[in-house]
Amino acid sequence: QKEVEQDPGPLSVPEGAIVSLNCTYSNSAFQYFMWYRQYSRKGPELLMYTYSSGNKEDGRFTAQVDKSSKYISLFIRDSQPSDSATYLCAMSPNSNSGYALNFGKGTSLLVTP
Protein backbone atom coordinates (compact mmCIF):
# COMPACT_ATOMS: atom_id res chain seq x y z
CA GLN A 1 0.00 0.00 0.00
CA LYS A 2 1.38 3.40 -0.97
CA GLU A 3 1.75 5.84 1.88
CA VAL A 4 -0.23 8.51 0.05
CA GLU A 5 -3.30 7.77 -2.05
CA GLN A 6 -4.90 10.26 -4.41
CA ASP A 7 -7.62 9.70 -7.00
CA PRO A 8 -6.15 10.63 -10.39
CA GLY A 9 -9.47 11.75 -11.83
CA PRO A 10 -9.98 13.38 -14.24
CA LEU A 11 -12.42 15.66 -12.49
CA SER A 12 -14.50 17.96 -14.70
CA VAL A 13 -16.58 20.80 -13.23
CA PRO A 14 -18.35 23.88 -14.62
CA GLU A 15 -16.92 27.32 -13.97
CA GLY A 16 -17.98 28.68 -10.59
CA ALA A 17 -18.35 25.28 -8.94
CA ILE A 18 -16.78 24.35 -5.62
CA VAL A 19 -14.07 21.76 -6.14
CA SER A 20 -12.99 19.23 -3.53
CA LEU A 21 -9.70 17.40 -3.97
CA ASN A 22 -8.63 14.74 -1.48
CA CYS A 23 -5.78 12.53 -0.33
CA THR A 24 -5.57 9.79 2.23
CA TYR A 25 -2.43 8.54 3.90
CA SER A 26 -1.31 5.68 6.08
CA ASN A 27 1.75 7.04 7.91
CA SER A 28 0.66 8.61 11.19
CA ALA A 29 4.06 10.35 11.46
CA PHE A 30 3.13 12.84 8.75
CA GLN A 31 2.81 16.31 10.26
CA TYR A 32 3.20 18.65 7.30
CA PHE A 33 0.80 18.63 4.40
CA MET A 34 1.18 20.49 1.14
CA TRP A 35 -0.72 21.05 -2.08
CA TYR A 36 1.07 21.66 -5.35
CA ARG A 37 -0.48 22.73 -8.66
CA GLN A 38 1.02 21.56 -11.94
CA TYR A 39 0.05 22.97 -15.30
CA SER A 40 0.57 20.85 -18.38
CA ARG A 41 4.24 20.44 -19.37
CA LYS A 42 5.38 22.53 -16.38
CA GLY A 43 6.86 21.83 -12.99
CA PRO A 44 4.61 21.87 -9.91
CA GLU A 45 4.30 25.00 -7.77
CA LEU A 46 3.46 25.15 -4.08
CA LEU A 47 -0.09 26.34 -3.37
CA MET A 48 -0.40 25.87 0.37
CA TYR A 49 0.99 24.00 3.31
CA THR A 50 -0.55 23.18 6.67
CA TYR A 51 0.86 21.81 9.87
CA SER A 52 -0.99 19.12 11.79
CA SER A 53 -4.80 19.26 11.85
CA GLY A 54 -7.03 22.17 11.00
CA ASN A 55 -7.93 24.51 8.19
CA LYS A 56 -5.96 27.11 6.28
CA GLU A 57 -7.46 29.58 3.86
CA ASP A 58 -5.77 31.55 1.07
CA GLY A 59 -8.12 33.42 -1.23
CA ARG A 60 -10.32 30.92 -3.04
CA PHE A 61 -8.34 27.96 -1.69
CA THR A 62 -8.88 26.17 1.63
CA ALA A 63 -6.72 23.30 2.85
CA GLN A 64 -8.12 21.00 5.48
CA VAL A 65 -6.37 18.28 7.47
CA ASP A 66 -8.08 15.59 9.55
CA LYS A 67 -5.30 13.61 11.18
CA SER A 68 -7.69 11.32 13.03
CA SER A 69 -9.01 10.09 9.68
CA LYS A 70 -5.67 10.48 7.87
CA TYR A 71 -7.46 12.56 5.26
CA ILE A 72 -6.61 15.91 3.70
CA SER A 73 -8.61 18.08 1.34
CA LEU A 74 -8.18 21.10 -0.88
CA PHE A 75 -11.29 23.14 -1.65
CA ILE A 76 -11.42 25.61 -4.51
CA ARG A 77 -14.29 28.10 -4.42
CA ASP A 78 -15.63 29.85 -7.51
CA SER A 79 -13.49 27.69 -9.75
CA GLN A 80 -12.08 29.26 -12.91
CA PRO A 81 -10.85 27.76 -16.19
CA SER A 82 -7.36 28.90 -15.14
CA ASP A 83 -7.60 26.43 -12.24
CA SER A 84 -7.47 23.58 -14.76
CA ALA A 85 -4.33 21.69 -13.79
CA THR A 86 -3.12 18.64 -11.93
CA TYR A 87 -3.13 18.99 -8.14
CA LEU A 88 -0.66 16.97 -6.11
CA CYS A 89 -0.73 16.49 -2.39
CA ALA A 90 2.55 15.98 -0.53
CA MET A 91 3.37 15.09 3.06
CA SER A 92 6.33 14.96 5.38
CA PRO A 93 6.97 13.85 8.95
CA ASN A 94 8.93 16.99 9.83
CA SER A 95 9.91 20.38 8.51
CA ASN A 96 13.58 19.65 7.87
CA SER A 97 13.24 16.63 5.63
CA GLY A 98 12.83 18.18 2.22
CA TYR A 99 14.07 14.94 0.75
CA ALA A 100 11.35 13.00 2.52
CA LEU A 101 8.33 14.46 0.79
CA ASN A 102 5.79 11.84 -0.17
CA PHE A 103 3.73 12.88 -3.17
CA GLY A 104 0.33 11.64 -4.26
CA LYS A 105 -0.21 10.71 -7.90
CA GLY A 106 -2.06 13.94 -8.60
CA THR A 107 -5.68 14.68 -9.55
CA SER A 108 -6.35 16.17 -12.96
CA LEU A 109 -8.94 18.98 -12.81
CA LEU A 110 -10.73 20.54 -15.76
CA VAL A 111 -12.89 23.63 -15.22
CA THR A 112 -15.11 24.25 -18.22
CA PRO A 113 -16.42 27.74 -19.12
Added chain:
Amino acid sequence: DGGITQSPKYLFRKEGQNVTLSCEQNLNHDAMYWYRQDPGQGLRLIYYSQIVNDFQKGDIAEGYSVSREKKESFPLTVTSAQKNPTAFYLCASSIGPAAIVYGYTFGSGTRLTVV
Protein backbone atom coordinates in the same frame (compact mmCIF):
# COMPACT_ATOMS: atom_id res chain seq x y z
CA ASP B 1 14.37 36.69 -12.46
CA GLY B 2 15.48 33.83 -10.22
CA GLY B 3 14.52 30.31 -11.09
CA ILE B 4 15.51 26.86 -12.22
CA THR B 5 16.43 26.11 -15.81
CA GLN B 6 16.26 22.59 -17.14
CA SER B 7 17.58 21.69 -20.54
CA PRO B 8 16.82 20.35 -22.97
CA LYS B 9 12.99 20.30 -22.86
CA TYR B 10 12.88 17.19 -25.04
CA LEU B 11 15.57 14.54 -25.33
CA PHE B 12 15.73 11.36 -27.34
CA ARG B 13 18.03 8.54 -26.34
CA LYS B 14 19.02 5.47 -28.24
CA GLU B 15 19.22 2.14 -26.49
CA GLY B 16 22.54 1.75 -24.68
CA GLN B 17 23.37 5.45 -24.58
CA ASN B 18 24.05 7.61 -21.56
CA VAL B 19 22.45 11.03 -21.57
CA THR B 20 22.83 13.99 -19.21
CA LEU B 21 20.03 16.31 -18.18
CA SER B 22 21.03 19.79 -17.12
CA CYS B 23 19.65 21.66 -14.10
CA GLU B 24 20.82 25.15 -13.13
CA GLN B 25 19.42 27.44 -10.43
CA ASN B 26 20.17 31.06 -9.53
CA LEU B 27 18.11 31.13 -6.34
CA ASN B 28 21.06 30.53 -4.03
CA HIS B 29 19.27 27.43 -2.74
CA ASP B 30 21.36 24.88 -0.88
CA ALA B 31 19.27 21.79 -1.61
CA MET B 32 18.52 20.33 -5.02
CA TYR B 33 16.49 17.31 -6.09
CA TRP B 34 15.74 15.15 -9.09
CA TYR B 35 12.31 13.58 -9.50
CA ARG B 36 10.87 11.32 -12.11
CA GLN B 37 7.19 11.63 -13.07
CA ASP B 38 5.38 8.86 -14.90
CA PRO B 39 1.67 8.87 -15.82
CA GLY B 40 -0.36 7.62 -12.88
CA GLN B 41 2.73 7.31 -10.67
CA GLY B 42 3.26 10.68 -9.09
CA LEU B 43 6.69 12.08 -8.30
CA ARG B 44 9.46 9.69 -7.29
CA LEU B 45 12.75 10.91 -5.86
CA ILE B 46 15.88 9.86 -7.75
CA TYR B 47 18.66 11.79 -5.99
CA TYR B 48 18.98 14.79 -3.72
CA SER B 49 21.80 17.02 -2.58
CA GLN B 50 21.71 19.20 0.51
CA ILE B 51 25.14 20.76 0.01
CA VAL B 52 27.86 21.08 -2.59
CA ASN B 53 29.92 17.92 -3.12
CA ASP B 54 27.39 15.77 -1.30
CA PHE B 55 24.37 13.87 -2.59
CA GLN B 56 22.19 10.98 -1.50
CA LYS B 57 20.19 8.32 -3.28
CA GLY B 58 16.44 8.62 -3.32
CA ASP B 59 13.87 5.90 -3.80
CA ILE B 60 14.73 5.00 -7.41
CA ALA B 61 18.44 5.80 -7.90
CA GLU B 62 19.38 2.66 -9.82
CA GLY B 63 20.56 3.48 -13.34
CA TYR B 64 21.10 7.16 -12.56
CA SER B 65 24.06 9.24 -11.42
CA VAL B 66 24.51 12.86 -10.34
CA SER B 67 27.19 15.35 -9.38
CA ARG B 68 27.12 18.54 -7.34
CA GLU B 69 30.35 20.39 -8.00
CA LYS B 70 28.74 23.83 -7.88
CA LYS B 71 25.90 25.16 -5.80
CA GLU B 72 24.04 26.25 -8.90
CA SER B 73 24.24 23.02 -10.86
CA PHE B 74 22.93 19.48 -10.33
CA PRO B 75 23.13 17.46 -13.58
CA LEU B 76 21.52 14.04 -13.84
CA THR B 77 22.97 11.28 -16.03
CA VAL B 78 20.63 8.55 -17.18
CA THR B 79 22.84 5.56 -17.84
CA SER B 80 22.28 2.56 -20.06
CA ALA B 81 21.63 0.58 -16.86
CA GLN B 82 18.28 2.35 -16.46
CA LYS B 83 15.94 -0.11 -18.13
CA ASN B 84 12.90 2.10 -18.52
CA PRO B 85 14.11 5.71 -18.80
CA THR B 86 11.23 7.17 -20.79
CA ALA B 87 9.66 9.70 -18.41
CA PHE B 88 9.29 13.34 -17.46
CA TYR B 89 12.21 14.45 -15.27
CA LEU B 90 11.85 17.34 -12.86
CA CYS B 91 14.61 19.17 -11.05
CA ALA B 92 13.79 21.14 -7.91
CA SER B 93 15.55 23.23 -5.30
CA SER B 94 14.73 24.47 -1.82
CA ILE B 95 16.11 26.76 0.88
CA GLY B 96 18.06 24.12 2.75
CA PRO B 97 16.07 21.04 3.73
CA ALA B 98 13.13 23.16 4.88
CA ALA B 99 11.16 22.56 1.73
CA ILE B 100 7.97 22.36 3.70
CA VAL B 101 7.42 25.98 4.59
CA TYR B 102 8.90 27.57 1.49
CA GLY B 103 8.23 24.76 -0.92
CA TYR B 104 10.25 23.41 -3.75
CA THR B 105 10.94 25.52 -6.80
CA PHE B 106 10.64 23.22 -9.79
CA GLY B 107 12.06 23.55 -13.25
CA SER B 108 9.87 23.06 -16.32
CA GLY B 109 11.11 19.52 -16.82
CA THR B 110 12.83 17.42 -19.46
CA ARG B 111 10.86 14.81 -21.35
CA LEU B 112 13.15 11.90 -22.16
CA THR B 113 12.15 9.32 -24.75
CA VAL B 114 14.01 6.17 -25.69
CA VAL B 115 13.97 5.51 -29.43
